Amino acid sequence: MYSNYFNSKYLNTKHYDSKSWDKKLLGDGLMQEQIRIQPTEAPDEDTRMLVRQIVYHIRRLMQAGEVYTKALNKNYQISVPQLNCLMSLYENGPLSPSTIAKHILVKSSTVTGIIDRLELKGLVTRSRSTSDRRVITIELTEAGKALAQAAPPPVQDRLMDGLEKLSSHDIRQVVHGLSLLTNLLDFPELPES
Numbered sequence: 001m002y003s004n005y006f007n008s009k010y011l012n013t014k015h016y017d018s019k020s021w022d023k024k025l026l027g028d029g030l031m032q033e034q035i036r037i038q039p040t041e042a043p044d045e046d047t048r049m050l051v052r053q054i055v056y057h058i059r060r061l062m063q064a065g066e067v068y069t070k071a072l073n074k075n076y077q078i079s080v081p082q083l084n085c086l087m088s089l090y091e092n093g094p095l096s097p098s099t100i101a102k103h104i105l106v107k108s109s110t111v112t113g114i115i116d117r118l119e120l121k122g123l124v125t126r127s128r129s130t131s132d133r134r135v136i137t138i139e140l141t142e143a144g145k146a147l148a149q150a151a152p153p154p155v156q157d158r159l160m161d162g163l164e165k166l167s168s169h170d171i172r173q174v175v176h177g178l179s180l181l182t183n184l185l186d187f188p189e190l191p192e193s
Contacts, residue, residue, distance in 0.1 A: 058181075068155045076151055077121070081106065083151055085114050086123060086140065090148035094139040123147060 043051070069080050078086075081104065088103040089095060095103070101111040115138055118124040123144035129135035140148065163171060 054181075064155050068152075072151070076147060078123075078147070078151070079114075079117075080154065081110075081114050082118055082123075083148075083154065085111065085118060086144055086148045086151075089124065089138060089140045090145065094137045096135065096137060100138060118144070 065080075072078060072080060072083060076083075084104040085100055088100050092099075092103070097111050097115060098108050100115070101108045104111070106114070115124060115126070119126060121143075122141055124138050124140055127137050127139065129137065163174070166174070
């Protein structure tokens with residue numbers, strides 16, 4: 001069965017809350033609210049080599065995502081966000097657009113476009129509640145179910161399988177390192193839907 005990092009196997013809630021999740025993983029002692037980057041003197045050659053290795057590995061991760069995206073588009077004529085939407089519906093059954101947005105970590109306005117494109121491809125249907133016309137439910141069609149069953153698992157599944165083989169200590173180090181990087185790059189928090 002397809003499993004992704006959005007499901008409740010890894011999170012107590014159906015969507016990612018970075019602040020509480022980071023504290024669960026790292027504990028209060030290892031992770032501060034914001035990691036402060038202190039200026040240092042000019043890096044030596046060993047430090048420069050390590051920085052180049054970090055950038056190289058980040059590029060490899062990005063390249064793996066790009067290769068997967070191209071193959072998915074070529075073989076199934078679908079994007080990664082569209083597949084994530086299909087898989088969320090496949091794993092959970094019919095959902096509201098706002099619930100799908102929380103599952104796949106996008107804004108509600110973004111998920112509307114994803115659903116529009118999936119509906120045009122005949123992979124999902126929208127239905128309105130008979131008791132409250134404001135309530136919309138998205139459901140997979142038979143073609144959508146078939147695609148969800150046939151599509152390859154996303155790159156993050158392979159990554160998760162590998163990470164699960166690491167010790168808890170090693171996983172905490174990875175989380176700490178990634179937290180340093182995201183804070184260094186000043187990535188904004190994921191929007192709440």
